[in-house]
Amino acid sequence: MITFKEAFEKVIDHRLDLGAEKVKLIDSLNRVLAEDVLADRDFPPFDRATKDGIAIQFSSMLENGHAYTIEGVAAAGVAQQTLNDTNHCLEVMTGAVVPKHCDTVIMYEHITIKDNKVTINEIVTKGQNIHYKGSDEKAGAVVLSKGIKITPAEIGVLASVGKSVVKVKVNPNICTIATGNELVEVDQLPEPHQIRKSNMLTIEAALLNSKIPSNSLHLLDDKESIKTALEKALIKNDVLLLSGGVSKGKFDFIPDVMESLGVEKVFHRVAQRPGKPFWFGVHAKLKTMVFSFPGNPVSTFANYHLYFLPWLYASWGIQIENLYIKLGVPLKIVPPLTRIIHVKTELKEGVVWGAPVIENGSGDLTSLTKADGFVCLEPKENTYEVGEVVRFVKTR
Amino acid sequence: MITFKEAFEKVIDHRLDLGAEKVKLIDSLNRVLAEDVLADRDFPPFDRATKDGIAIQFSSMLENGHAYTIEGVAAAGVAQQTLNDTNHCLEVMTGAVVPKHCDTVIMYEHITIKDNKVTINEIVTKGQNIHYKGSDEKAGAVVLSKGIKITPAEIGVLASVGKSVVKVKVNPNICTIATGNELVEVDQLPEPHQIRKSNMLTIEAALLNSKIPSNSLHLLDDKESIKTALEKALIKNDVLLLSGGVSKGKFDFIPDVMESLGVEKVFHRVAQRPGKPFWFGVHAKLKTMVFSFPGNPVSTFANYHLYFLPWLYASWGIQIENLYIKLGVPLKIVPPLTRIIHVKTELKEGVVWGAPVIENGSGDLTSLTKADGFVCLEPKENTYEVGEVVRFVKTR
Numbered sequence: 001m002i003t004f005k006e007a008f009e010k011v012i013d014h015r016l017d018l019g020a021e022k023v024k025l026i027d028s029l030n031r032v033l034a035e036d037v038l039a040d041r042d043f044p045p046f047d048r049a050t051k052d053g054i055a056i057q058f059s060s061m062l063e064n065g066h067a068y069t070i071e072g073v074a075a076a077g078v079a080q081q082t083l084n085d086t087n088h089c090l091e092v093m094t095g096a097v098v099p100k101h102c103d104t105v106i107m108y109e110h111i112t113i114k115d116n117k118v119t120i121n122e123i124v125t126k127g128q129n130i131h132y133k134g135s136d137e138k139a140g141a142v143v144l145s146k147g148i149k150i151t152p153a154e155i156g157v158l159a160s161v162g163k164s165v166v167k168v169k170v171n172p173n174i175c176t177i178a179t180g181n182e183l184v185e186v187d188q189l190p191e192p193h194q195i196r197k198s199n200m201l202t203i204e205a206a207l208l209n210s211k212i213p214s215n216s217l218h219l220l221d222d223k224e225s226i227k228t229a230l231e232k233a234l235i236k237n238d239v240l241l242l243s244g245g246v247s248k249g250k251f252d253f254i255p256d257v258m259e260s261l262g263v264e265k266v267f268h269r270v271a272q273r274p275g276k277p278f279w280f281g282v283h284a285k286l287k288t289m290v291f292s293f294p295g296n297p298v299s300t301f302a303n304y305h306l307y308f309l310p311w312l313y314a315s316w317g318i319q320i321e322n323l324y325i326k327l328g329v330p331l332k333i334v335p336p337l338t339r340i341i342h343v344k345t346e347l348k349e350g351v352v353w354g355a356p357v358i359e360n361g362s363g364d365l366t367s368l369t370k371a372d373g374f375v376c377l378e379p380k381e382n383t384y385e386v387g388e389v390v391r392f393v394k395t396r
Numbered sequence: 397m398i399t400f401k402e403a404f405e406k407v408i409d410h411r412l413d414l415g416a417e418k419v420k421l422i423d424s425l426n427r428v429l430a431e432d433v434l435a436d437r438d439f440p441p442f443d444r445a446t447k448d449g450i451a452i453q454f455s456s457m458l459e460n461g462h463a464y465t466i467e468g469v470a471a472a473g474v475a476q477q478t479l480n481d482t483n484h485c486l487e488v489m490t491g492a493v494v495p496k497h498c499d500t501v502i503m504y505e506h507i508t509i510k511d512n513k514v515t516i517n518e519i520v521t522k523g524q525n526i527h528y529k530g531s532d533e534k535a536g537a538v539v540l541s542k543g544i545k546i547t548p549a550e551i552g553v554l555a556s557v558g559k560s561v562v563k564v565k566v567n568p569n570i571c572t573i574a575t576g577n578e579l580v581e582v583d584q585l586p587e588p589h590q591i592r593k594s595n596m597l598t599i600e601a602a603l604l605n606s607k608i609p610s611n612s613l614h615l616l617d618d619k620e621s622i623k624t625a626l627e628k629a630l631i632k633n634d635v636l637l638l639s640g641g642v643s644k645g646k647f648d649f650i651p652d653v654m655e656s657l658g659v660e661k662v663f664h665r666v667a668q669r670p671g672k673p674f675w676f677g678v679h680a681k682l683k684t685m686v687f688s689f690p691g692n693p694v695s696t697f698a699n700y701h702l703y704f705l706p707w708l709y710a711s712w713g714i715q716i717e718n719l720y721i722k723l724g725v726p727l728k729i730v731p732p733l734t735r736i737i738h739v740k741t742e743l744k745e746g747v748v749w750g751a752p753v754i755e756n757g758s759g760d761l762t763s764l765t766k767a768d769g770f771v772c773l774e775p776k777e778n779t780y781e782v783g784e785v786v787r788f789v790k791t792r
């Protein structure tokens with residue numbers, strides 16, 4: 001049996017290069033940027049008034065003192081105006097180009113206007129209230145680097161530099177596969193010995209949160225039909241995510257069938273609880289990855305976050321940051337298994353505390369809804385103490 | 397001018413009751429649950445084997461010791477089997493109904509099988525490896541309460557209890573409205589005095605992260621056309637989110653036009669920076685809310701998170717938890733304005749630290765992409781010290 005750390009490294013070693021594709025700007029939300037994005041012009045593109053008020057030439061104050069005649073209005077969205085008489089002023093609006101021969105903007109709150117004459121009531125600093133051309137970014141500067149996840153803030157920057165089409169990392173084609181004769185559809189009324197499919201719906205939803213639509217299969221416990229279905233699925237997809245059928249049962253055909261279809265086993269069984277019977281394999285020729293998770297909900301969900309998501313991010317060329325939180329209760333982890341314990345975290349006065357949710361074994365229906373992540377604890381002689389810093393894997 | 401706290405309370409006081417609608421299970425992801433969800437049967441629905449191995453009647457060990465003859469196989473997805481001779485055993489698979497007359501399951505790893513005869517090699521505890529009927533939840537128990545956000549974990553529970561259709565809170569109809577003659581489309585090449593629309597695309601993306609599609613408008617600085625467009629928009633939408641046109645400029649027509657259309661001003665201008673000229677109004681008859689944010693990107697983004705999102709959640713009947721982090725640098729906040737400072741946080745050894753991102757005023761192009769939230773700081777005499785716990789508003 002392989003250790004948790006070894007298993008993780010083997011999975012990451014098998015990352016794919018998924019390439020890039022172009023999508024419309026708004027569809028790039030929550031995708032991974034696959035190009036460096038440059039400023040197509042200076043930002044701001046002109047000396048921009050940041051207040052509504054008047055624009056003057058500062059040096060004119062030596063002559064004019066605080067009294068000015070209004071020559072006209074410089075609105076936003078209009079080509080640069082010119083102040084003809086530098087002893088006059090122009091009204092200027094936020095977002096407008098600062099007029100020619102002007103170098104200072106004074107906001108309405110600091111002036112009085114009467115009969116087209118302005119009196120300035122406050123101290124003025126030369127150059128105030130102007131956002132200078134190129135002061136944020138010079139044309140050609142990298143404003144977003146490839147490999148970042150595109151959030152609403154990045155959408156704004158992409159829009160500003162004219163990226164109506166954005167190059168993003170390609171999503172893998174994924175098939176989620178439930179196995180087992182005991183499973184029926186969600187809208188069916190199960191017989192007493194049956195249960196509804198739920199596990200792979202959770203995974204389908206988790207994939208959607210990474211902006212990945214998936215297709216799905218349900219395999220009955222029949223070796224020949226499993227083989228036929230998996231053969232097609234291996235060709236059509238980059239990744240198969242399975243749940244169930246990888247343990248010691250008489251109908252746990254998945255490992256055998258996979259190997260007969262040319263999927264090379266990388267490992268089977270990891271020294272961890274839950275999720276131990278995890279089978280991971282690769283079809284080298286088809287470049288299809290097979291993540292075959294044990295069938296209970298907590299095992300599937302844990303292994304999805306512990307292995308598949310880091311693999312996905314690695315395949316996009318980025319790394320998920322390791323998070324560390326403080327343990328809210330003492331925990332004793334006896335050898336030999338790495339323990340994956342689902343916890344509810346609480347951010348209290350700047351400190352993130354995590355404590356296990358009360359649960360009833362790895363088949364528990366609702367315990368995952370009470371947790372927001374897992375802590376990963378290696379076995380050790382001493383008890384993990386309250387306040388000890390431990391690795392945390394976020395699940396919501 | 398109203399304080400930040402007063403403004404917030406007034407916004408929340410104007411929450412709507414958005415009602416509920418039914419959607420397909422997978423479409424309920426990231427929506428707010430609008431019904432209590434009950435277990436439709438016991439969970440598990442039967443005494444369920446949790447290991448692959450054999451099932452026995454524990455008391456038979458007194459007679460049999462450690463030797464058993466295999467009578468047959470109990471697979472998952474098959475109606476309950478019966479052990480005819482209680483001195484025999486049945487092979488049993490994970491997920492199968494524990495057979496009649498059996499009360500204990502022993503995993504394959506702890507037995508040896510030869511010629512249909514089993515030898516047990518480990519100590520056995522009565523009742524082991526059985527997940528008992530109803531031990532997670534009894535039929536009729538509330539497994540999910542209304543008001544929660546539906547994440548992948550909840551999707552699994554909803555599937556388990558047969559909710560192929562889920563009642564969720566209705567999304568408001570929202571129109572995002574950009575104002576100003578200086579704005580051109582993203583795919584246009586701007587004239588030197590023009591800039592591309594970006595602000596409301598950021599907001600459109602942020603709304604999509606709350607699963608809310610929106611429609612959009614661009615208003616030019618012309619009072620009559622603004623009036624015509626807003627009159628329609630007020631009728632068609634529950635919420636108008638505007639950016640720009642609410643300051644002291646000559647073409648800042650929004651407040652006037654709104655009031656002429658029957659939108660009652662709740663407040664205009666809040667003692668905060670950035671985002672001060674925020675105008676908030678309500679059309680009582682149409683029940684349309686108007687959030688009119690100042691036009692620069694940081695102001696719009698901050699006010700969206702500080703006011704609109706809590707309003708949205710309140711309208712769904714839920715509350716956004718207030719978060720508190722530790723300040724990574726000292727900050728002096730002089731009266732009278734509440735300061736909203738965008739920060740980058742770092743989770744270090746269980747502690748969340750936040751430090752301001754380097755920025756160049758509220759019109760800065762890329763500063764929002766460097767931050768993951770805002771700290772909200774009230775003015776006070778003493779400096780905010782390093783390590784001081786301050787309120788944090790997450791933006792990604």
